[in-house]
Amino acid sequence: MVSRVIPVEVFDLVIFGGTGDLARRKILPGLYRRFLSGQMTSDSRIIGAARGELSDADFRKMVAESIAEFVPKGRHDPAIIEAFLSRLHYVAIDAKGEGGWDNLKSLMRPDVVRAFYFSVAPSLFGDIAARLNTHGVADAQSRIVVEKPFGRDLASAQALNATLAQQFAESQIYRIDHYLGKETVQNLMAVRFANILFEPLWKSEYIDHVQITVAETVSVEGRGAYYDKSGAMRDMVQNHMMQLLCLIAMEPPYHFDPDAVRDEKLKVIRALDPVRPEDIVRGQYLAGGGQGGYVAHSENPSSKTESYIAMKVNVSNWRWKGTPFYLRTGKRLRARTSEIAITFKEPPHSIFDDAEGWRENVLVIRLQPDEGMNLMVMIKEPGPGGMRLMQVPLDMSFAEALGDEAEDIPDAYERLIMDVIRGNQTLFMRGDEVEAAWAWTDPIINAWEGKGDKPQGYDPGTSGPEDALMLMHRDARRWREIR
Ligand SMILES: NC(=O)c1ccc[n+]([C@@H]2O[C@H](COP(=O)([O-])OP(=O)(O)OC[C@H]3O[C@@H](n4cnc5c(N)ncnc54)[C@H](OP(=O)(O)O)[C@@H]3O)[C@@H](O)[C@H]2O)c1
Numbered sequence: 001m002v003s004r005v006i007p008v009e010v011f012d013l014v015i016f017g018g019t020g021d022l023a024r025r026k027i028l029p030g031l032y033r034r035f036l037s038g039q040m041t042s043d044s045r046i047i048g049a050a051r052g053e054l055s056d057a058d059f060r061k062m063v064a065e066s067i068a069e070f071v072p073k074g075r076h077d078p079a080i081i082e083a084f085l086s087r088l089h090y091v092a093i094d095a096k097g098e099g100g101w102d103n104l105k106s107l108m109r110p111d112v113v114r115a116f117y118f119s120v121a122p123s124l125f126g127d128i129a130a131r132l133n134t135h136g137v138a139d140a141q142s143r144i145v146v147e148k149p150f151g152r153d154l155a156s157a158q159a160l161n162a163t164l165a166q167q168f169a170e171s172q173i174y175r176i177d178h179y180l181g182k183e184t185v186q187n188l189m190a191v192r193f194a195n196i197l198f199e200p201l202w203k204s205e206y207i208d209h210v211q212i213t214v215a216e217t218v219s220v221e222g223r224g225a226y227y228d229k230s231g232a233m234r235d236m237v238q239n240h241m242m243q244l245l246c247l248i249a250m251e252p253p254y255h256f257d258p259d260a261v262r263d264e265k266l267k268v269i270r271a272l273d274p275v276r277p278e279d280i281v282r283g284q285y286l287a288g289g290g291q292g293g294y295v296a297h298s299e300n301p302s303s304k305t306e307s308y309i310a311m312k313v314n315v316s317n318w319r320w321k322g323t324p325f326y327l328r329t330g331k332r333l334r335a336r337t338s339e340i341a342i343t344f345k346e347p348p349h350s351i352f353d354d355a356e357g358w359r360e361n362v363l364v365i366r367l368q369p370d371e372g373m374n375l376m377v378m379i380k381e382p383g384p385g386g387m388r389l390m391q392v393p394l395d396m397s398f399a400e401a402l403g404d405e406a407e408d409i410p411d412a413y414e415r416l417i418m419d420v421i422r423g424n425q426t427l428f429m430r431g432d433e434v435e436a437a438w439a440w441t442d443p444i445i446n447a448w449e450g451k452g453d454k455p456q457g458y459d460p461g462t463s464g465p466e467d468a469l470m471l472m473h474r475d476a477r478r479w480r481e482i483r
Contacts, residue, residue: 005037008421010112011044014104014137016095016128017119018048019062022147027119028063029070030414035084036075037410039418042083047107048090049100050120059090095124101135114142115420122149126163133167143420145174148239150429152230153445154438161431170431174420179240180427181412181419183398184371188247188340189256191365191373198363199252201344204323208360208477211341212244214329214367215463215482218336219285220307224297231305232282236329238441242269243429244340245325249315258425262433269436273314275444282448282455283308283465285332291460294331304448306455307331310468312475324475328468332460334482338367341480352387359391364480372397 013031015023034040048059067081089107093100108114116132118125125146132138146164151157164173179185192198201207214236220227227235246265253260284307287293294307308330315325344361352358362376374393381388398409410418419427456465463469463482472478 005039007039007041008044008113008418010041011115011421012047012108012112013045013115013117013417013421014047014049014091015117015119016049016093016124017117018059018090019050019052019054020119022119023048024062024066025070026411026413027117027417028066030411030417032063032067032071032081032084033075034410034414034418035087036077036080039410042087044112045087045089045107045109047104048088049093049104051092051094053092054090056089060085060088063088095120095127095131098131098135101131101137105135105137108137113421113423114139115145115417116142117145117417119147122146122151122160125160129164129167138168141172142168143172143174143423144168145176145417145420147176149230149234150175150239150434151438152234154435154442157434157438161435165431171425173431174416174425175429175431175434176413176416177239177243177429178412178416179243179367180429181414181416182367182371183409184365184367184373185244185247186427187373188244188365189261193252193256203319204321206345207323208343208345209323209475210245210248210325211343211480212241212248212325212327212339213341213480213482214241214338215333216329216331216336217333219291219297219332219460220294221292221297224294225299227307228298228300228303228305232307232309232329232331233441233445237309237311237327238437239429241327241329242437242440245313245315245327248340248342249320249325251319256426258428259430261426262430266430266433266436267317268315269433269440271315271317271320272440273316274440275311275313277447279312279471280444280448281308281310281465281468281471282306282453283330283458283468284455285330285460286457288460291332293457293460304452304454308333308455308458308464308468310464310471312471326472326477326479328464328479330458330464334461334463336369337482339480340365340367343477352389358389370397370399372399372401 015027017023031040031046064081064085091100091104093104116138118128129144151160192202246268249268250264253264284294295301295303298305310328313325313327342363346360359376359378364374366372373396376391376393378389379392381390416427456467458465
């Protein structure tokens with residue numbers, strides 16, 4: 001049932017930061033899986049680049065260890081691992097120096113796709129982009145892939161866009177938001193635009209509200225000092241959750257084409273109302289369960305950064321007027337779960353007496369764990385006893401539907417890297433989209449920073465601060481349980 005694998009063009013992919021955490025955990029194991037599937041062909045090559053003085057053999061050993069650790073055992077094929085490793089090279093380069101670039105240039109082949117993955121700190125993006133051109137490593141068709149965070153406010157995002165634009169055209173720049181590479185996120189578009197069933201109901205007339213939840217159980221321990229400079233709003237809402245909101249709220253694009261899709265997403269971001277302070281709840285997890293609290297983990301006793309945020313967002317356009325979007329995300333919550341829940345309105349009139357059993361229809365799109373979809377519908381409670389109603393799920397778990405083949409579904413990074421090679425930008429953020437998202441986010445952050453607001457404490461293992469419950473209760477709604 002998993003679709004046929006179509007090999008991508010032959011490529012040379014350079015990973016700057018090829019020895020870093022992201023490369024070891026996600027990018028390189030993901031590329032191995034694409035090689036195993038046949039999508040990356042055996043004449044393509046991957047070149048790691050970082051400052052460390054490694055030989056090709058050292059780099060291959062590091063990647064072999066990454067595969068052993070991060071690829072499920074059932075997908076380890078020694079002969080294929082060997083063949084994959086033979087496609088790897090390594091060049092020592094300091095992004096800020098001139099050494100190593102000519103070595104890299106000599107490795108690049110003519111007539112194959114050239115892609116450069118910037119898996120390094122954003123402060124190095126400009127240096128790398130400039131040197132790729134001054135040393136003649138990149139060509140006019142080359143693609144560059146940049147990681148988040150893309151700026152920390154509108155001004156820094158504009159500066160970053162301007163820096164990259166000096167060296168590369170927008171059509172060459174792939175800004176990764178790995179949420180867009182998730183199977184279910186793309187399914188959101190398929191469900192909306194490939195079925196007649198939902199689209200006629202997809203508006204405020206029939207949808208009461210939308211909830212988007214990204215809950216994590218992990219703390220920020222170990223990277224608290226770094227996290228403390230961003231917080232949940234910058235780390236999750238401005239990018240990932242905003243993208244999810246856009247895919248739910250956007251108008252049908254005229255075609256599944258990169259700019260058509262991104263134009264529609266941009267219109268949604270521009271239609272977002274400023275958020276009122278009373279529609280935002282920020283939290284910080286307290287100590288508990290044998291672990292320190294956020295303040296200890298961030299190593300900042302007076303930290304005012306949020307590890308949790310809940311907010312009510314309005315999309316001011318014809319389709320969504322009156323249908324709020326409630327977003328929440330946080331660390332150290334009860335369970336690790338990401339989902340979008342679309343709650344429909346009640347039918348205008350009930351012909352049944354059983355008011356108690358009555359529940360609204362809810363379409364739940366689960367991103368993790370157990371990617372899938374669930375439509376809550378009303379049926380008659382089985383058995384005698386008259387016409388009593390009950391709610392049941394029409395449940396579709398991808399893992400169950402696909403069986404063993406579910407393991408062959410590419411993960412988000414794999415899919416996105418293959419899209420880069422194919423030259424398909426649909427699932428990447430365009431520069432104007434990122435800037436529009438920051439233009440909406442900046443005043444919200446500035447407002448709480450200006451007031452010096454401190455987030456509310458919440459107990460670990462719960463669903464967040466008490467006030468977040470009130471955010472929904474005062475609208476006579478409630479959050480779905482985090483479990
Ligand atoms: N890790 C994640 O899960 C994750 C998730 C989303 C986004 N990101 C983003 O992805 C990027 C990389 O993150 P990471 O976690 O992999 O970082 P990391 O573990 O600190 O790795 C950084 C990599 O960059 C190399 N590097 C550092 N300075 C360099 C320089 N001057 N010239 C050339 N190479 C240099 C390092 O190797 P040397 O020290 O040997 O040079 C290393 O390979 C960051 O922008 C991060 O925000 C990471």
